Amino acid sequence: MSKKISIYLISRPCIDHDEIEKFLGYREFRWLKTDSASSAEQLVELGGRICYMSFSEDPSKIRYPNSKYILNLIDRGHHSVLEHASWSFIIDGVSRALSHQLVRHRIGFSYSQLSQQYHDEKDAEFVVPAEIAARPELHSAWSRYVEHAHSGYEEFLSALDKGGDQASKEENRSTRSAARSLLPNATATTLFVSANARALRHFFSERGSILGDVEMRRLACAMFDLVVSDSPSLFTDFARSECAEGWPLVRRELPS
Numbered sequence: 001m002s003k004k005i006s007i008y009l010i011s012r013p014c015i016d017h018d019e020i021e022k023f024l025g026y027r028e029f030r031w032l033k034t035d036s037a038s039s040a041e042q043l044v045e046l047g048g049r050i051c052y053m054s055f056s057e058d059p060s061k062i063r064y065p066n067s068k069y070i071l072n073l074i075d076r077g078h079h080s081v082l083e084h085a086s087w088s089f090i091i092d093g094v095s096r097a098l099s100h101q102l103v104r105h106r107i108g109f110s111y112s113q114l115s116q117q118y119h120d121e122k123d124a125e126f127v128v129p130a131e132i133a134a135r136p137e138l139h140s141a142w143s144r145y146v147e148h149a150h151s152g153y154e155e156f157l158s159a160l161d162k163g164g165d166q167a168s169k170e171e172n173r174s175t176r177s178a179a180r181s182l183l184p185n186a187t188a189t190t191l192f193v194s195a196n197a198r199a200l201r202h203f204f205s206e207r208g209s210i211l212g213d214v215e216m217r218r219l220a221c222a223m224f225d226l227v228v229s230d231s232p233s234l235f236t237d238f239a240r241s242e243c244a245e246g247w248p249l250v251r252r253e254l255p256s
């Protein structure tokens, strides 16, 4: 019945280099790109280079490799170019309490979430807060309360049922909408989330190191680990660590 968070990075940027070469060839430009950089990193660099048309036949004029170029863009506050790189994730097994906070991040994020109106929550699972999971004597009491709430949900689903298998879609929606009012904040949910690098950086800065919000920090760190392994240069000013309890942290290291 208790659910653990799983995150899947299901899409990442992919560059069509042939098209870029067509553009560069037409202008008689040359881009000495860093081949080891990811598509996301190259996209951000390309966005910056288009702004200044900084393509040249002369290698001495290509001042920076990709990682240094991106760091320079970030340092100078030219952050809109970070919006060209985006990733999609399936986030499974976070609480509805967390998803309510997550969707407050409006800019550069897109969301699709499991519906409690279309999806029957009879088999719902629940996310145990880390603070309670660490204390077995509290964990069993917590499970009891959650099971009680869930049996209330099932009882009301039956009591409000307007025709079993014959019920219309809207009748089912109405029944589940009313019954779900009994489900706890800990009810596990599944989201499909897409976000660009700028939005993710803002999210990691805001949510990655709040000591009193372990579930959100775990999510932020898990997402950070996936995107940093895909495109490290976009996140070099962030550092991963752990707090005293061993729970993960990610925070932006501001230049001294």
Ligand SMILES: Cc1cc2nc3c(=O)[nH]c(=O)nc-3n(C[C@H](O)[C@H](O)[C@H](O)COP(=O)(O)OP(=O)(O)OC[C@H]3O[C@@H](n4cnc5c(N)ncnc54)[C@H](O)[C@@H]3O)c2cc1C
Pocket (backbone or CB within 6 Å): 104, 105, 106, 107, 108, 202, 206, 207, 210
């Ligand atoms: C510690 C903490 C406690 C919180 N407590 C509460 C709480 O008690 N209640 C509550 O409701 N929320 C709370 N929040 C949520 C918080 O207020 C933000 O809604 C959430 O963190 C998303 O941040 P954001 O608006 O910067 O992100 P986004 O919505 O992604 O926006 C990104 C940036 O775009 C700009 N922007 C976006 N929309 C506008 C706009 N309409 N006008 C001008 N600029 C805009 C801003 O610069 C913003 O920072 C809390 C957040 C944190 C981190």
